[in-house]
Amino acid sequence: MVVIVNYQLSRQVLRNSERVQASQRLTGEASSLFRNIIDMESGFRGFMLIGNEAVLQPYYQGERELLDRFAELRAQIDVDDPQHARILRTQRLYQQWSAYSHLLISEKREARRRDANQIAMQGMEHRSLAESLTGKQIMDQVRVLFAGFERTELAERDKVRQKLEDSIQQTRLISIIVTLLSIGIGLLWATYITRLIARRINMMVGLSTQIATGDYTTRIQDTAQDELTELADSLNVMAHTIDSTFKQLERRNQELDQFAYVVSHDLKAPLRGIESASRWIEEDLGQNLPDHIREFLLLMRTRVHRMENLISGILDLARVGRTKQADERISVRELLTEIVDSLALPPGFQVQLPTYLPTLTSNRVQLQQVFTNLISNALKYHDTPATGIVRIGCREDRQQYTFSVADNGPGIDPEYHERIFVIFQTLVERDTMESTGVGLAIVKKIVERQGGTIHVESAEGQGATFTFTWSKEPLSLTERRMSGTRPASKNV
Structure with a gap:
């Protein structure tokens, strides 16, 4: 014109x-x-x-x-x-x-x-x-x-x-x-087209946001038959696929939970029978029980207790990230104080806390498990507990906290730094010290489920320092689902 x-x-x-x-x-x-x-x-x-x-x-x-x-x-x-x-x-x-x-x-x-x-x-x-x-x-x-x-x-x-x-x-x-x-008409037309496209894109952004928050049942109705329609159809298919996948995952998690509880009950029942039978033998024979038989019975009960602890550790490892627990405000200083009191430290063993420890919003039980395992390991493997010292450290940046648990124990050869985080792996003979080899595997799994990392710095005779990171922001529902955590309503 x-x-x-x-x-x-x-x-x-x-x-x-x-x-x-x-x-x-x-x-x-x-x-x-x-x-x-x-x-x-x-x-x-x-x-x-x-x-x-x-x-x-x-x-x-x-x-x-x-x-x-x-x-x-x-x-x-x-x-x-x-x-x-x-x-x-x-x-x-x-x-x-x-x-x-x-x-x-x-x-x-x-x-x-x-x-x-x-x-x-x-x-x-x-x-x-x-x-x-x-x-x-x-x-x-x-x-x-x-x-x-x-x-x-x-x-x-x-x-x-x-x-x-x-x-x-x-x-x-x-x-x-x-x-x-013409410019005015062009601007009006461009505005109309922009708003039309923006409205459709906002619908797709809304669907993506709902998918990101864990709602996979929503759908977009777009009949324009163009490239954006193809994108909307792709998002609908993706949402349906993710929904189906998570439903299958939740069903399998339920089956695994049921299997784990059944196996736990079926395995622990005969173990308790064995322990009871060994005690009955001691009581029945009394003073007539030879010393070497009494020693064998004690060793048997020790092995039974180890087996029970091992089964419990496996169940704890399987539960990590599988059950929903509400996030809450946590004073890390108060949490560490409670952990130290619950461990019943021997005389002379010290746990030193830094001047600054944060208050954060996170899963209290999982953070408590991490600190408890690391501090109890430092106590368990210390060669001289009476002079043992565990120092807790903390620093922060914009996205995360970095905690450290350092001890003055016997240390760990660098050759075994990766091995200690593998389930059932221990650095001492099981008959020398009771250990299931599950604790650090649980710690690693919890930290990684929270989006963090953990590593150890140590050498023989120089103590060990375990350093792990912990996100400042609570994980979203989608992040929990992607990491294997089920919503509370789906728990078995």
Whole structure:
């Protein structure tokens, strides 16, 4: 639309501009024609005065060209135009003057042939014609006609020029109006399209947000049949797939929980029977029980207790991240104080807390398990508990806390730094010290479920420092589900 309007306006401006140029060209040609006539008159007068043929050169040159130039000038003017009649009248006057001047030039030549000293009009037959100023009168009329032609053309050109300026101004005004109108319509259309697309994208963002928060049953209805529709269909399929996958995962988790509890009950029942039977044997035989048999029975009960602890540790490991516990505000100092009191430390064994410990929002039970396992390990494996020291450290950044549990125990060879976090792996003989090899595996699993990491720095004879990170922000529902934690309503 803008292009069409501008094209039409440009054509109007171009037409007016062409009219101005044509008028200027017409005036220029008329002026040139008039100058040629004046040059012919000057040559004619010079010849009449001095009789020198050389001064007639402009006269004859003009005579050869003027008839054609008159015709060309008339061809550029409409027949109905008054200027056409004016040029035609001027041509007739010129022809009268041409006949007059030819007559006098011929008589001048004849007079000079008879008398080489002839001057001016002496001895010329039509001397009276020249002295009557007939030629001058004709040329004056020619001058008047050319002057009138130029005035008329100038006046007409001024009108056309004014029209040109008006058309240019009109073109600018209309072009600005049409352009602004087009921009306004374009902006309105762009706004409409943007809002339409934004609304559809917001629907998809809403679906993505709902998926991120754990709602996989929502769907988007989009019938536009374009690329965004394909994206909406993909999101719907993704939500359905994730929903189906988590439902299967939850069913399998339920089955695993049921299996774990059944196995725990079935395994612990005969173990308790074995322990009871060993005690009955001791009670029945009393003092008649040989010492080596009594030692064997004690060893058997010790192995039974180890087996019970091992089963409990496996169940604890399986439960990590599988049951939902509410996040709560935790004072880490109070939590550590409770853990230290519950461990019943031997005399001389110290747990030193730093000046600053944070208060955070997280899963209290899991954080307590981590600290309890690390501190109890430091106590259990210390070669001289009476002089044992455990130092708790803490530093924080924008996203997480970094805790450390350092002891002055016997240390750990770097060769075993990765091995100690593997389930059932211990660094001492099981008969030397009761250990299931599950505690650090539970710690590693809890920390990683919280999005953190854990590692140990140690060398033999130089103590050990366990360092783990803990996120400042509680895990979202989706993060818990992705890490294997089920919603509370799904617990078995």
